[in-house]
Amino acid sequence: MSLELISALASVGTFVVIAASALAAIIQLRHLRSSNQISAINGIQELFESNEFRCARRFIQDELPRLAKEPQFAARVEHRIMDDGLSSLNIIGNIYENLGAFCKYGLIDKEIACDLFSGPILSSWTGMMPIIALRRRSLDAPALLENFEYLAVLCEDFEARHPDGAYPRGARRMHVEVARTTEPVDRVGR
DSSP states (O other), X not given: OOHHHHHHHHHHHHHHHHHHHHHHHHHHHHHHXXXXXXXXXXXXXXXXXXXHHHHHHHIIIIIHHHHHTSTTHHHHHHSSSOOGGGHXXXXXXXXXXXXXHHHHTTSSOHHHHXXXXXXXXXXXXXXXXXXXXXXXXXXXXXXXXHHHHHHHHHHHHHHHHOTTOOOOTTOOOOOOOOOOOSSOOOXXXX
């Protein structure tokens, strides 16, 4: 065997080892990213199940529409720092602002976030939109809660693509009887 052949075989062997190492590193990075997303989503889920978050969502659903009709409400909302009675707006706004940023920068997969959380995100955005618009104008802050807005847009688009849910096409379904009532039924999470 010539020296050139041995050198060529050694180069090929080195290339194979480097390629296998690179492939293993890519696979490990994908697993690490998935693990990080699972941890982040579990943290978000725990937050959504917290009493503070549920109370804040209930405030937006039940109390905010009534408060918004009061004459002094706009003045309360226009302050740079809102009073403690409106802290629920900050809680919900900040949580969804962070989740929107995580989705925007790819830390959490957009499709997963929308599949799991579109209901509460959209109902919260709908309830808070007039207040967000008022604060953007009064504070001259057009970017206020823009990641929350981005997240709401993602969720609207997701629901438009999946009007009957996101159940995988072609997957077998369980036969479930749905009782028909005359009373309207609210969607879960809204």
